[in-house]
Amino acid sequence: MGAFKSVDIMALSTVKLPVNLSIIILFGLILLSLQLMSSATQDASELNDMYSWLLVGNSLGSIVLLILIIINVYSLARELKKREAGSKLTTRMISLFVLLAIAPAAIVFYFSIQFINQGIDSWFNVEIDRAMEDALELSEESLDQRKRLHLKHARMLAKEVVGKSQTLIALEMGELRERVEATEIALFSRRGHVIASNSVDSNDILPLLPSEHVWLQVRQNKEYVTFNQMDDDSLMIQVIVHVDDDEPRFLQLLFSVPVRIADLADSIDFAFVRYQEMAFLRHSLKNSFLLLLSLVLLLSLLAAIWVAFISIRHIVAPVKELVKGTQAVASGNYRKQLSVESQDDLGFLVESFNEMTLRIAQSRDETKAASAEVEQQRAYLETVLSNLTAGVVSFGAEYEIKTANQAAYRILHIPVSHFVGQTLLDIIVLHPQLTQLWESIQGLLEEAGDLWQQRFAFLGPNGRQELLCRGTPLFSPLGQRVGTIVVFDDVTDLIQAQKNAAWGEVAKRLAHEIKNPLTPIQLSAERLQHKLAAELSESSAQILQRSTQTIVNQVEALKSMVDDFSEYARPSKKQVELINFNQLINEVLALYILQTDIRIVTVFSVENVVIEADPVSIRQVLHNLFKNAQEAMAEKGQIEIKLDKVTRNNTEYAEFAVYDNGCGLNKEKAETIFEPYVTNKPKGTGLGLAIVKKIIEDHGGVIWVDTTYNKGAGFIIQLPIVLI
Amino acid sequence: MKIAVYLWACFFSESLWASEYATQVNNVKVELVADRYELNADLNFQLSPVAKEALHRGIALTWALLVKVEEKGELWNHTVQSLGMDYQIQNHALLNLYSLKRLSTGERSVFSTLAGALNSLSKIRRIPVLDKQLVRLDRQYSVAVKVKFKRESLPIPLRPFSYFDAQWALSSQWTLWPFQQ
Numbered sequence: 001m002g003a004f005k006s007v008d009i010m011a012l013s014t015v016k017l018p019v020n021l022s023i024i025i026l027f028g029l030i031l032l033s034l035q036l037m038s039s040a041t042q043d044a045s046e047l048n049d050m051y052s053w054l055l056v057g058n059s060l061g062s063i064v065l066l067i068l069i070i071i072n073v074y075s076l077a078r079e080l081k082k083r084e085a086g087s088k089l090t091t092r093m094i095s096l097f098v099l100l101a102i103a104p105a106a107i108v109f110y111f112s113i114q115f116i117n118q119g120i121d122s123w124f125n126v127e128i129d130r131a132m133e134d135a136l137e138l139s140e141e142s143l144d145q146r147k148r149l150h151l152k153h154a155r156m157l158a159k160e161v162v163g164k165s166q167t168l169i170a171l172e173m174g175e176l177r178e179r180v181e182a183t184e185i186a187l188f189s190r191r192g193h194v195i196a197s198n199s200v201d202s203n204d205i206l207p208l209l210p211s212e213h214v215w216l217q218v219r220q221n222k223e224y225v226t227f228n229q230m231d232d233d234s235l236m237i238q239v240i241v242h243v244d245d246d247e248p249r250f251l252q253l254l255f256s257v258p259v260r261i262a263d264l265a266d267s268i269d270f271a272f273v274r275y276q277e278m279a280f281l282r283h284s285l286k287n288s289f290l291l292l293l294s295l296v297l298l299l300s301l302l303a304a305i306w307v308a309f310i311s312i313r314h315i316v317a318p319v320k321e322l323v324k325g326t327q328a329v330a331s332g333n334y335r336k337q338l339s340v341e342s343q344d345d346l347g348f349l350v351e352s353f354n355e356m357t358l359r360i361a362q363s364r365d366e367t368k369a370a371s372a373e374v375e376q377q378r379a380y381l382e383t384v385l386s387n388l389t390a391g392v393v394s395f396g397a398e399y400e401i402k403t404a405n406q407a408a409y410r411i412l413h414i415p416v417s418h419f420v421g422q423t424l425l426d427i428i429v430l431h432p433q434l435t436q437l438w439e440s441i442q443g444l445l446e447e448a449g450d451l452w453q454q455r456f457a458f459l460g461p462n463g464r465q466e467l468l469c470r471g472t473p474l475f476s477p478l479g480q481r482v483g484t485i486v487v488f489d490d491v492t493d494l495i496q497a498q499k500n501a502a503w504g505e506v507a508k509r510l511a512h513e514i515k516n517p518l519t520p521i522q523l524s525a526e527r528l529q530h531k532l533a534a535e536l537s538e539s540s541a542q543i544l545q546r547s548t549q550t551i552v553n554q555v556e557a558l559k560s561m562v563d564d565f566s567e568y569a570r571p572s573k574k575q576v577e578l579i580n581f582n583q584l585i586n587e588v589l590a591l592y593i594l595q596t597d598i599r600i601v602t603v604f605s606v607e608n609v610v611i612e613a614d615p616v617s618i619r620q621v622l623h624n625l626f627k628n629a630q631e632a633m634a635e636k637g638q639i640e641i642k643l644d645k646v647t648r649n650n651t652e653y654a655e656f657a658v659y660d661n662g663c664g665l666n667k668e669k670a671e672t673i674f675e676p677y678v679t680n681k682p683k684g685t686g687l688g689l690a691i692v693k694k695i696i697e698d699h700g701g702v703i704w705v706d707t708t709y710n711k712g713a714g715f716i717i718q719l720p721i722v723l724i
Numbered sequence: 725m726k727i728a729v730y731l732w733a734c735f736f737s738e739s740l741w742a743s744e745y746a747t748q749v750n751n752v753k754v755e756l757v758a759d760r761y762e763l764n765a766d767l768n769f770q771l772s773p774v775a776k777e778a779l780h781r782g783i784a785l786t787w788a789l790l791v792k793v794e795e796k797g798e799l800w801n802h803t804v805q806s807l808g809m810d811y812q813i814q815n816h817a818l819l820n821l822y823s824l825k826r827l828s829t830g831e832r833s834v835f836s837t838l839a840g841a842l843n844s845l846s847k848i849r850r851i852p853v854l855d856k857q858l859v860r861l862d863r864q865y866s867v868a869v870k871v872k873f874k875r876e877s878l879p880i881p882l883r884p885f886s887y888f889d890a891q892w893a894l895s896s897q898w899t900l901w902p903f904q905q
Contacts, residue, residue, distance in 0.1 A: 040880070041880050048880065049876055051876075051883060052875075052876060052883055052884065052887075057882055136817060136818060139818050140818060140820075143818070143819070211833065213833075213835065213840055213844065217836075226821070226834070226836060227821065227836065228834065229819075229823070229832075265818055265819075268818060268820070269816060269817060269818035271820065272782075272817055273781075273816075273817055274782070276780075276781040276782050276817065277781050277782045277783055277879065279781065280777065280778055280781035280782075280783065281879055281881045281882060284879075284881040284882045284885055285881040287885060288880065288881035288882075288884065288885075289881075291884060363784070405821050467777030559815045
């Protein structure tokens with residue numbers, strides 16, 4: 001775990017460093033640029049010439065940052081539109097940051113501009129204006145006085161040199177200069193050539209030569225006086241006057257302004273010029289400060305917003321991953337693990353998420369395994385239940401059906417499992433034929449508090465059925481009754497077999513006990529007739545004849561009845577062989593077709609149905625059924641014979657049906673028609689259908705009365721098919 | 725990209741500010757004097773009211789005289805010589821003088837009127853531009869002259885805004901003149 005964490009920390013440093021470095025470099029560049037611009041505003045700075053370029057550079061930097069921010073905003077807008085994870089949080093954080101950054105910046109900006117404007121305006125007022133102008137005027141007046149004085153001196157000297165020869169003048173030049181305290185004196189010809197000169201500095205051989213422009217003014221005005229800034233920055237007053245002579249000449253005098261006065265004048269001049277310049281630049285200065293402050297603020301804000309985008313995206317990244325992870329978990333991916341990129345609170349959150357998903361996955365696996373085991377057990381139980389021959393239906397506390405196995409359907413012929421969640425009374429609506437059964441069971445469910453067992457008889461689609469039901473209440477571990485389980489067996493065959501066995505035994509005994517004395521009785525009666533007929537009178541003989549005949553007839557009837565009993569008691573499945581059922585039916589029918597006016601209709605849906613049976617017994621079955629039908633219609637009507645193939649419990653059966661339109665069977669009769677000594681005919685023994693049922697059941701088939709047929713009587717037989 | 729170039733041109737191309745105050749370059753002549761070619765030209769300065777006010781308020785105005793001697797080529801001209809001279813006019817309120825200074829040499833003249841100073845500046849005389857040895861007789865040459873007002877010499881508060889003010893568009897266009905060999 002420790003090694004894992006150290007690897008994470010390394011990964012963290014490799015991820016974080018470039019971002020932090022780029023931010024530091026960016027801010028460094030911005031600060032450097034702003035510092036350069038600030039330095040450039042100083043007049044003495046070497047960067048002064050670069051001011052405009054720095055301005056342009058910073059503006060371009062702002063544009064670049066603005067473009068970066070626009071790209072980020074566009075990207076964020078797209079993420080918001082796609083509803084990407086973390087986009088709303090990023091938007092909220094950035095909006096908050098921008099608001100928090102802009103609000104104080106705007107306030108500072110506003111008040112700074114106010115202070116700058118007021119500050120600049122405070123530099124200028126009427127008093128200072130007047131003072132500056134007065135100072136300048138004072139200086140001008142002072143200097144003008146000097147100019148006028150020196151002009152006066154020059155005029156005076158010019159008068160003195162009038163008419164003097166050049167040589168004389170040259171000799172007097174020094175004395176003239178000293179008299180007026182001039183620095184330099186020079187006499188120029190009309191063409192501007194130096195005639196004579198004298199300077200306080202003996203090294204100055206050549207006097208100051210007036211420019212063409214000066215000569216132009218001298219020639220126009222006759223005199224010229226001006227201040228002259230010398231190469232050594234000393235201030236001189238240059239005076240040129242016309243010497244009114246035959247040959248016009250010009251006298252130039254240079255007077256030095258005292259250093260103190262020159263310095264004062266220079267100082268006033270500098271201050272005045274500076275003040276004037278500032279007054280001129282007043283609005284430009286305000287605009288310049290506004291521009292500079294705006295640029296600094298804009299650049300700082302844009303850089304801060306851009307860095308906010310980077311930083312917030314960096315901060316939101318783990319949250320984004322967490323949201324994606326949560327979505328993955330919500331969609332069922334419990335094995336989702338996120339990479340831990342920081343060791344801060346968010347890193348801790350990611351680690352907790354990973355641990356949570358790990359535990360959820362483990363719990364899910366355990367639940368799955370448990371569920372699979374439960375499902376396996378349930379499937380096993382269902383298999384056991386479905387393979388039970390007994391029907392099993394479980395009921396809930398509100399008597400609603402919880403489960404029902406396959407045998408329930410097989411016995412009741414109703415898909416009970418389809419009614420899960422409903423009560424038995426709900427089934428009555430759809431299956432009213434079992435109303436009595438359902439009501440009885442429902443009553444027991446509601447009333448019986450303990451185990452119960454009861455037999456129910458009902459008329460099913462295959463005839464009369466008898467069920468043996470056992471109910472067992474179910475209790476929760478807390479002893480609360482939670483339902484009932486009902487197990488029922490179809491005991492119809494069992495009871496029938498018991499009955500058949502009993503009747504067989506009776507028949508066997510009757511045949512044995514009754515048939516033996518019948519022959520001696522018959523022989524004795526015949527012997528009495530034979531011996532006594534001749535000895536008796538005619539009338540007595542006739543009486544004897546009738547009596548003996550009655551005895552013989554009754555004995556014959558008894559013999560026939562006993563034979564029937566023997567037949568019933570005898571095993572019917574004697575010699576089993578493969579027989580064509582269609583052919584056998586047709587053979588038997590051939591004996592009945594021409595006998596009466598009864599119309600026989602055959603509907604064979606399948607041909608060449610082969611069954612494995614004793615042909616003699618099956619012939620007897622067919623004879624009994626046809627004969628019964630024939631007798632039921634009093635020699636007029638229609639018998640319909642059907643042969644079809646049905647599949648029951650994965651076994652194919654030949655379904656043979658006989659329908660007549662005779663007197664039919666009532667409901668009670670239909671329930672007991674196959675029992676011995678139950679007959680619908682006045683002369684019947686009641687063994688015909690009992691024998692038929694016995695033969696059919698001995699061959700693995702079933703026979704029942706088709707209770708749905710109401711035009712007469714209908715019997716349906718199903719026998720297993722061997723091949724078709 | 726085109727927009728950026730257009731904006732750049734808007735901000736910095738003086739041709740867009742070709743105003744009534746632009747300096748005109750006239751009568752440019754290059755003459756062979758001894759072993760070198762010398763340039764003479766007449767310039768016509770027309771200061772805008774704002775420029776005049778700035779000058780009177782003590783702000784120095786600086787122009788650069790730019791001269792290029794180009795040798796005519798088949799596809800494009802080849803610059804043989806390129807030189808520039810800066811001139812500065814400044815007003816001294818106390819002395820009521822205008823000084824004209826050639827910044828490269830420090831040579832200074834003082835004038836009592838602005839017209840005198842501008843008149844002096846407008847007459848460009850005997851500026852050596854090229855040695856005779858550098859000129860080939862079988863080639864054709866021309867001389868390009870431009871007077872550029874140097875906004876960057878203005879006080880800092882004025883500089884950025886001068887680029888957007890026609891009153892400060894005092895420069896001339898490049899003018900091309902024949903070079904008489």
